[in-house]
Amino acid sequence: MxxxxxxxxxxxxxxxxxxxxxxxxxxxxxxxGSYFPKIDEILCINCGACQKVCDFQKKDENxxxxxxxxxxxxxxxxxxLKRKSASGGMFAQLAKVCLENGGxxxxxxxxxxxxxxxxRHIHVDNINKLHLIQGSKYVQSNIGDTYHKVKKDxxxxxxxxxxxxxxxxxxxxxxxxxxxxxxxxVDIICHGISxxxxxxxxxxxxxxxxxxxxxxxxxxxxxxxWGLDARYKYKRKGKVKSKRLxxxxxxxxxxxxxxxxxxxxxxxxxxxxxxxxxxxxLGDFWGVEKNQPDCxxxxxxxxxxxxxxxxxxxxxxxxxxxxxxxxxxxxYVSSDFKIISMQNDNLLRPTAIxxxxxxxxxxxxxxxxxxxxxxxxxxxxxxxxxxxxxxxAPRTLKKKIRTLLKK
Numbered sequence: 001m002x003x004x005x006x007x008x009x010x011x012x013x014x015x016x017x018x019x020x021x022x023x024x025x026x027x028x029x030x031x032x033g034s035y036f037p038k039i040d041e042i043l044c045i046n047c048g049a050c051q052k053v054c055d056f057q058k059k060d061e062n063x064x065x066x067x068x069x070x071x072x073x074x075x076x077x078x079x080x081l082k083r084k085s086a087s088g089g090m091f092a093q094l095a096k097v098c099l100e101n102g103g104x105x106x107x108x109x110x111x112x113x114x115x116x117x118x119x120r121h122i123h124v125d126n127i128n129k130l131h132l133i134q135g136s137k138y139v140q141s142n143i144g145d146t147y148h149k150v151k152k153d154x155x156x157x158x159x160x161x162x163x164x165x166x167x168x169x170x171x172x173x174x175x176x177x178x179x180x181x182x183x184x185x186v187d188i189i190c191h192g193i194s195x196x197x198x199x200x201x202x203x204x205x206x207x208x209x210x211x212x213x214x215x216x217x218x219x220x221x222x223x224x225x226w227g228l229d230a231r232y233k234y235k236r237k238g239k240v241k242s243k244r245l246x247x248x249x250x251x252x253x254x255x256x257x258x259x260x261x262x263x264x265x266x267x268x269x270x271x272x273x274x275x276x277x278x279x280x281x282l283g284d285f286w287g288v289e290k291n292q293p294d295c296x297x298x299x300x301x302x303x304x305x306x307x308x309x310x311x312x313x314x315x316x317x318x319x320x321x322x323x324x325x326x327x328x329x330x331x332y333v334s335s336d337f338k339i340i341s342m343q344n345d346n347l348l349r350p351t352a353i354x355x356x357x358x359x360x361x362x363x364x365x366x367x368x369x370x371x372x373x374x375x376x377x378x379x380x381x382x383x384x385x386x387x388x389x390x391x392x393a394p395r396t397l398k399k400k401i402r403t404l405l406k407k
Contacts, residue, residue, distance in 0.1 A: 003025075003037050004057070008264045009265065010036050010037065010265060011263070012263060013055075013056065013143065014027055014037070015055065015172075016051075019049045019050060021045075025037050025040070026038055029197065032197070033197025034263050034264070037050070055167075055174040056170070056171075066276055066315040068313045070323075070334070071311065071314070072312040072332045073310070073340075074312045076331075078096075078329060082222075085308065086135050087283070087284040087309060088307070088309045090330070093330060094322055095130055096127060098159060099125070100127070102159065103160060104124065104159070106121055106162045110137055112215050112216060116200060117203060117214065118196065119137045120144060121144065121168075133163070135219065138199075138219050139195070141165075150162055150172060158182065159182045161184045161185075162183065162185050163185070163188065165187065165190045169185045173185070184318055184319075187271070189282070189347060190266075191256075191351055192259055192262030192266035194261040198261050202250075204369070210236075211236065212236045214234045217231075217232045218232070221244060222308060231243065248390070249384070249391055251372065255376070258354055259352070267350055267351060268350060272351075274341075278315060278319075279318045280314060280323065281315060282312055283347075284310065289305060295309075312332070360372055360375065363375065
């Protein structure tokens, strides 16, 4: 039995692994680090459950989705939640309300395990652990037995909030086979995902170059404001320090931003459209200062752009219920799908395959990460000096420099 004929037909959600009654399917890593299901023909009983549960292959974009009912620009009023979040802290605020009402929350966490950084879905049942699943992770999360745990909590009558990429949310719903009134889902707008191997190879390079041990990595650090800069903690000679990383000075960020290091299926994603799989869709409200400036504090509004702004699409009655419960803790303004999607292309279409992806990934497969890191620095050439200046400049000055260079 074959689950797919081409790699672009598999999103790596592992629903097939979870549904198999004989544990006959395992996820096997290819040379770029992407995981794909493989059937043990000896254990397989040809029941077809794995094929039936595959949402990614059987969906056209209008079949699964819920149309957007309402749209908002929003940010949590809780400064501590916003500070640890990638944008406006909306997921954290929704999760906090769920936890305070006796619910449980599932999301992607970056953990330091066995001397490595790993991203996997975890179960959070108290607010003290909420920080673990805050913030963006540009790496595919290992689902493990999460779908089974969610089902167990649902059957126990607990209210469950599950967050993930659209393909993970769709996979969970397909695995459950029925709608549960106590399940709330949040899908995150997704540009595409890198593999854990690709990210770890980058971290290994950082460690070897700087003679350090990286113990944590924040993909979206807001110590100098809302943006794309990262921060990592490291150990050197017994001391723990942290370093802010301007995204243009990172080969990993470049290859992610330019969509080089995504799984193959990401370029054919059927969830990159207005029809949404989650009760609520969240993401950065990029372009808010141009497309809806009246909501910002600097223009008399209530939302502080410097601390981050989320967009929030409400896609179901359950989404309305969840948002309404949290609304007193949120600064928000009505918006429109067209406005939000102006600088969020993945609400309309999947990321396009870059022309140079094939050659770069071939170089990675043949010669390793160090080779493509060298290629990046060679490609940007003298621009690196400009990036070094931007890395040190305050956020307001960065905007002025970019504006001047565009003139």
